[in-house]
Amino acid sequence: MKLRRQRLAIAVHCSLLLAVPSIVLAQDAPTTLDAVQVTGTRIKRAELEGQVPVQTLTREDIERSGLNSIGEVLQELTGSGSALNTKFNSSGNFGFPPDGGGVGAGSAQVDLRHLGSKRVLVLVDGIRWINEASASGVGAATDLNTIPLAIVERIEVLEDGASSLYGSDAIAGVVNIITRREFDGGQVTLNYGQFSKGDGTQQGIDLAWGHSTERTSLFLGASYTDQDPVYSRTREQSRFPTPGTGVAFGSSATPYGRFIFADPNSGEVVDLTPNTGATSPVYDSSQTGCDRTDDYHCFSTADRFNFAEYNLLVTPSERKGVFGQFRFFINDNLHWYVKALGNRRESTNQAAPEPLFLGPEAGTGNPLADNIFISALNPYNPFGFDLDSEDNLILIGRRPVEGGARVFEQKVDTQYFNTGLVGSFGAGNRTWFWDVNAAYSKNEAEQTNYGSYNINNIALALGDPAACAAVAGCVPLNIFGGPGTITPEMLAWIQPVVRDRSENKLTLASANLSGDLFDMPAGPLAFAAGYEYRKYEGWYQPDPLTVAGHYNGVPSLPTAGEYDVNEVFVELSVPIFAKSALGEKLDLSLAGRYSDYSTFGGEFTPKYGLRWQVTDEFLLRTTYAEGFRAPSIGELFGSAARADLQISDPCSIGLGGTPPRGNPANCAALGVPSGFQQPNSQISVTTGGNELLDPERSRSFSAGMVWSPGFASDASWSDRLDLEVTFYRHNLEGAIQAIDAQTQLDLCVETLDPQYCDGITRAATGGINGFNNRLVNLGYIKTDGWDVDLFWTLPETAAGRFKLAWQNTFVTRYEAVGAGGSRQPREPGVEVNDSAIPEWTSTATLDWKLGNWNASWSIRHIDELTEDCGDAAAFPVCSDQANGTNTLDATTYHDAQVGYKFNWLKGLQLTAGVNNLFDEDPPICLSCSLNGYDASTYDIPQGRFWYLRADLKF
Structure with a gap:
């Protein structure tokens, strides 16, 4: 026809x-x-x-x-x-x-x-x-x-x-x-x-x-x-981020949190999330791999957050x-x-509750988030050691559903x-x-704007409790427990009204x-x-x-x-x-x-x-x-402003396990290790x-x-x-x-030409942490x-x-x-x-x-x-x-x-x-x-x- x-x-x-x-x-x-x-x-x-x-x-x-x-x-x-x-x-x-x-x-x-x-x-x-x-x-x-x-x-x-x-x-x-x-x-x-x-x-x-x-x-x-x-x-077609894929394309910032870091005790890089119902999770540094008996398991697609149901x-x-x-x-x-x-x-x-992405692979363009330091003295930190963006922290994704949806009037x-x-x-x-x-x-x-957060106050509330106590209104923040563990007092400190x-x-x-x-x-x-x-x-x-x-x-x-x-x-x-x-x-x-x-x-x-x-x-x-x-x-x-775009990294393993579509040698030249998987399908792109x-x-x-x-x-x-x-x-x-951001990234990986690659930076782990x-x-x-x-x-x-x-x-x-x-x-x-x-x-x-x-x-x-x-x-x-x-x-x-x-x-x-x-x-x-x-x-x-x-x- x-x-x-x-x-x-x-x-x-x-x-x-x-x-x-x-x-x-x-x-x-x-x-x-x-x-x-x-x-x-x-x-x-x-x-x-x-x-x-x-x-x-x-x-x-x-x-x-x-x-x-x-x-x-x-x-x-x-x-x-x-x-x-x-x-x-x-x-x-x-x-x-x-x-x-x-x-x-x-x-x-x-x-x-x-x-x-x-x-x-x-x-x-x-x-x-x-x-x-x-x-x-x-x-x-x-x-x-x-x-x-x-x-x-x-x-x-x-x-x-x-x-x-x-x-x-x-x-x-x-x-x-x-x-x-x-x-x-x-x-x-x-x-x-x-x-x-x-x-x-x-x-x-x-x-x-x-x-x-x-x-x-x-x-x-x-x-x-x-x-x-x-x-x-209210519609079946729009209930999930992408129809027919469940939560595969959901966010890695979840109400329970995703934590990627190198354990200084074992030297292992872990990608963990608390078990369902664990509001005060216990972490055992002696355990390695994904077969764990503490309150954590390895993060998987099934753990991703369905942000679509909050949208209009x-x-x-x-x-x-x-x-x-x-x-x-x-x-x-x-x-x-x-x-x-x-x-x-x-x-x-209206959008889903605002995610907190912290660490060098957060890629937010905000140094307060990308260079976060979380003190071992934070009373809610279950790991027993500092999480430092300049040392062992790779990425944290936490969705504070306690603060409600983002509403823009x-x-x-x-x-x-x-x-x-x-x-x-x-x-x-x-x-x-x-x-x-x-x-x-x-x-x-x-x-x-109701439902957004003050990253400066978050950084202060996650750092040294003594420094937090010296500032009126500051209370230590719990991003490590499950939904409901961020209290109204914590929200009062980190959640402003933005006009x-x-x-x-x-x-x-x-x-x-x-x-x-x-x-x-x-x-x-x-x-x-x-x-x-x-x-x-x-x-x-x-x-x-x-x-x-x-x-x-x-x-x-x-x-x-x-x-x-x-x-x-x-x-x-x-x-x-x-x-x-x-x-x-x-x-x-x-x-x-x-x-x-x-x-x-x-x-x-x-x-x-x-x-x-x-x-x-x-x-x-x-x-x-x-x-x-x-x-x-x-x-x-x-x-300068930022757009968070759905971009597929050619150097990343696909969500379904498919091999990277980018040239392996070029990906290696860009600092992407073998087996890398893009942690978040949204990449922040700076515009102006x-x-x-x-x-x-x-x-x-x-x-x-x-x-x-x-x-x-x-x-x-x-x-x-x-x-x-x-x-x-x-x-x-x-x-x-x-230039179309996806096209720019694809051409960068394909050609390594500076006219496409300039402005795109990657963390030591291979993930994109800057895109101009x-x-x-x-x-x-x-x-x-x-x-x-x-x-x-x-x-x-x-x-x-x-x-x-x-x-x-x-x-x-x-x-x-x-x-x-x-x-x-x-x-x-x-x-x-x-x-x-x-x-x-x-x-x-x-x-x-x-x-x-x-x-x-x-x-x-x-x-x-x-x-x-x-x-x-x-x-x-x-x-x-x-x-x-x-x-x-x-x-x-x-x-x-x-x-x-x-x-x-x-x-x-x-x-x-x-x-x-x-x-x-x-x-x-x-x-x-x-x-x-x-x-x-x-x-x-x-x-x-x-x-x-x-x-x-x-």
Whole structure:
């Protein structure tokens, strides 16, 4: 079946290449007056709509989805890639990404063409929106949860490079959120839903009110949304770290503790854990090997800790927002507007009780943990001798379950204010349009962390009891007994409340002018020009405990920076011919923008396009654009932070006993002894910014067609039929990223090349105890593919009116090449690093209306993927154990909705729906970090979700 599908796609692609076209994803056109401006052009002329690939999501489309956030809606587009959402339980699990943007806990982002969320520009009513703040860094992407869904009239998505029109970040595309403006009367919307297992309840209320007079227009909106959590332990697929492997991939930091050291009495290196129930274990130095009669046994896979059951499948989130805009029409040609928004998001992430890793193989990067000294005088030390990182201690892993789970609570406040004048004037027989705008926006966030530990106090409590007694509040710590042996007094000394804060600010001013310059034989030459000034300011301030180096969790340092940019742009629409033997009309579009950054200097980006209306039924389009993305504050100024990543050491024996996959001679040269087994699958990787970064530069090309055959218009079987095809290509050079850590380690072991091995250090026992992985301008990213879409409206009959929309994206290439030409693991059809690039994604929606009834049925399809099983290749859950790969089967979801409108007041619409009607589980992902599936691509396990909505207009 897959081979037939590939052949069909190739045949379609080859036939379309002969046409060399480009087209917009056609949707119902927005209402036009004398002139409009649409996403993808700055020229205000209605006939320029659709000049570039723009997909419009109407309010009806949004309501049909049954979703309650802009991010969730956009992530279901076939051209979307992996992005954060409420299914990512990121805090305490993923660590800090290298871009300095922070964890992004609780946010929802959008990724287009799999190029990353920071390469998508988000506008609101054509004005750039503020970047996120999540109290863990200075973000480079937009948190769509800062914009209430209730205020949205429609969303326009440009899936093409647009830096010449909008500036930095518009490499992969632009999302323009158009707010509700023309509204008379009131509206109350209530919604409620939950998963069929009775959890994950979502509920909310939206209020809207508007009033217009001859010279004024006012709209006010308020929104409240509350999302309850879903716990990982409630689903079989997410109950263990990796499905089908039990606790094999669990943590070696357990409630009883794991102790690896060299016994100074016997000289033997032991790897021990207390027997179950031994709260005051007795250790006998005279015993060797694993056949022991004291209170210890050799640590084994069965002793590992199942951290998964503490995690979340869906993170709780509460959002409150208010929005208003007022317009005053001074005269027929001039009006003033003002807009304001306030939004608060309160969200929570949760992770398993924080582990204590102590000793030289802890690899935490914190010297207080890596160089720990545990005194023989500690009253709870059962071994009778010092445990010294510089002598006999190798690793201790203890999970203080007494302190409870790690809970990370975020509060994110968004403020936005925008005002301006919009006008027009006549000059001769022409009309010119102008506007001036000023906007100020701010995102500020605070994260409060409960359940973490103070490693400085831990070190003091494990050392000499006399030194501990000299410090007020210090009590000796017992990490040697089983669960329950860490007392409340001990917790009071070692467990603080940690508070981190961050802020992003954007100040913006712009002025624009558009009109027709002069007439040409084929029509007027239209133009737009403008100036824009932006100032970015951002900072991240971790808790003083973290800054001092006393935080046991993932460390980070403060970040702060600012920069500004001045830009000018010009756009021309040049008519080449009209009503000729070559077709109805051919237009050439030209655009260019010059940007002057205070951080790196000037940059010019051009764009060229052709729009050829061959006949009334057939249209061809093509565009070529150059773009760039300026390094963000976090990427430039981000200080050292840490990510704890799932990395397999090629020099280690596999968990299933498989031999090391790395070259034995090279492993020996790196200091890894024969028989070494990686004690912990998580390796701490230090990340950070780089002030010497250059901008990313890109080249984008699109070509496509739209065919609206006359025989399918106003026919007995069809009112309208549109077939649309777009080929896209993006080449990104100097991508700002760190080389994939697993790839870096593999290349180090394979080549011993210093460019890969520098920054990776190992303890005397062979384990990795340092991994430095910094941001650089790497090689390139190249991707291309096709959008193939069909829209069909059937005539109205006694059975009602039906509409079919079938949208497809084929990704034919994705190449990412890093330092020294190293190929990164992402490519079409592959799952890696908690993200996927399916070769084919498809969404088909059938709408039906009859009188006051309406219904819809949607089918979402994701093509099959493959992944590297890693150490899980030793388990039957890996579908191809011989080759060490696992297949994630193709997945299809069905969503259904039905509604009825009562003629009460201005209308009462009642709607009921089910997403994932047949309760399709996501395919098992063995390489994913959490919950056994890819949260950015699939619905949660046992994820049938039903909802009700009542919408009253008055």
